[in-house]
Amino acid sequence: MLNRRALLSGGAAALAGAGAGGVLAAARGGGAGQAGLVAATGAAVEIPAHTPGTPLPLVVVNHTYRYANREIWFYVVGTDLSTGRQVYGRPDGGVTEVAAGVDGADIAIPLAADGDTVAAIPVGMSGRIYVSIGARLDFRVVADGAGRPALQYPAGWVRDAPGYAVLHDFVEFTHNAAGMFCNTTMVDMFSVPLLLRLHGDGDQTTGRVVPGGRDAIFAALRAIPAFAPLVVDDLRVIAPGHGIDAGLFPAAYYDSYVDAVWSRYASRPLAVDAAGRRVTGRVVGDTLTFDGPVASFARPSSRDVFFCDGALGAPNDGVTGPVAAVLGAGFNRSTLLADAAQPTADPAVFYRDTVTNHYARVLHAHTDNGRAYGFAFDDVGGQASYVEDRAPSQLTFVLTPF
Template identity: 85%
Template sequence: MLNRRTLLGGGAAVLAGACMTGVAAATRDSRADPARLVATDKAAVDIPAHTPGTPLPLVLVNHTYRYANRDIWFYIVGTDLSTGRQVYGHADGSVTPVALGADGADLAIPLVADGDTVAAIPVGMSGRIYVSIGARLDFRIVADGAGKPALQYPVGWVRDAPGYEVLHDFAEFTYNAAGMFCNTTMVDMFSVPLLLRLHGDGDQTTGQVRPGGRDALFAALRADPTFAPLVVDDVRVIAPGHGIEAGLFPATYYDSYVDAVWDAYRSRQLVVDAAARRVTGTVIGDRLTFDGRVASFARPSSRDVFFCDGALAAPNDGVTGPVAAVLGAGFNRSTLLTDAAQPDADPSTFYGDPVTNHYARVLHEQTDNGHAYGFAFDDVAGQASYVEDHAPTQLTLVLTPF
């Protein structure tokens, strides 16, 4: 399985030289009963049959019941998996590599005037599908650290960034010869309730927010004095890690919990099952040290916990990385003090400590199956809003009721 860090792989991308089968825009009446919003059927939409190795049909469904199609745009942005070049996609499944000096290029694809919109995801691409409501998003093209052209994505957690005032959100995907791997992510923020339906070997949905769940989520976090500053009007909720960076959230939030974990495992062992192996760790000096070839971990900061990075960085090495992912999940879910065997796979035990990731907790409470992507390794113990299919035929992205 591709976890969220692997899925992004450092950017969003597309196979520029792929064989593209044109997929024209098509429509159908989508003014449906909200109770049937997941019932969009691939057979009901006029699209060509999918051939493996060609762009994957993508259907955009506006079931917000608040905004008209004319007020919504989408964007397919990412990285070419064969070249590492950053590109943006068009509705027909073709792509354009980004180029310096091309600022102002309009990456937006409008929804059709009425009904569902059919486009295509280029093969060999890892990236994001953004949606914006009420205004278009501004994607800048900048030079990366190596001087190569790169897309500068909107950042809804930086007040002065382009697009901050625009209602927008995104889903993440990797589409290659192995299949389609995708998720509705809230790791950075939550704004627009999105649902993914993936057709292929199976028929899977993920990400559906409960009726009234968006309002309930905003209200629950506004009611918590520590988390309330993360709520930006009725536009979005910013994830706590970004809140720390913006000065909206206490940088010492997890300190007491981390100290308690370090004290607890000076005198007993923490057992972690990860990547088909079991390792044990204890705090030696001021580092949590595991047996085998697993690197030891320094005491993490609150920012490290929320981002599952820094002292909890998870290299793609099959050894330290899987253990770091389990630790990141244990800290965010606050299960490390209640269970010395990790990962804890019982969601009823998650978020029980007062010091916990309440942002992630409320997200999970407001989805119909309890699955959400509230932090980078929310896929530990299968809790993420993630689906994959190794013979995909269609991906549907639904903007669900607010």
């Protein structure tokens, strides 16, 4: 499995960093795709058949019922998996390597004048599909860690970032020889209600916000004093971790809960099922240490909890990483004091503590089947808005009603 940090760390030079944590599946398997699928609207739009190993047909559907196609652009940006270099997708599924002098106008793909828009997702690429409404996004070109040209992605959680005033959002994907793996992420922010429908061996849909859900999400978070400053006008809600960085959210929010967890498991064991094994941990001194093989965690800050990073960082090592994912989920869902065996499987008992991730709670409450990516390891227990197909034939990307 490939976590969301690893997915984008080889690519985007995001202004404030790419969203941390979560899961996009890695490669395995394969298979032949289906062909001849129709557009989501049922309109007479010709969609090419998909041959494995070639760009995947993408249909972009404007069902906002508020904005005309001429007001909407999308962008396919990310990393070429064969070279590790930053690229952006063209409408035909080809890619262009990022170079000095590229700007948002070069990258933006307008929707068709009317009806659905047919394009393609490059093969051998991992990245994001952004959508902007009312104006194009400004993707700046900067140097990556190796001095090569790379895109600086929009950061809707940074007030002086390019594109902050533009209504926009994004989904994440990896498309390679093993298939298509994608999610509607809200780990960094929530703005535009988006839906992904992945066709292939199956027909899967994820990310649908319930009718009236966008307004309800904004209203519910405005009603919680600590979370209200995260709502940026009618543009977006930013995630609490970014709120801490921006000075909009209490940096000590989770301290009392973390203290209670550390106190509880200094006197009794905490059992964690992860990566097919059960490990047991106790707090000794100020460190939570698990046995066989050893994984240790310092006391996390509130920022560490929201980002599932820092003291709760999850390397792809098969040892610390899987345990960290379960702990990150337990803190965000506030289940660690309620049950000494983790992860807790029943969503009905999530977010019950006064100190909890209300941002994630509210997102889950207003999405179909309760699936959302409200924090980095929302995939623990299968709660994330994620789909994959080993023999994909089409991805439909829908801007749903506001």
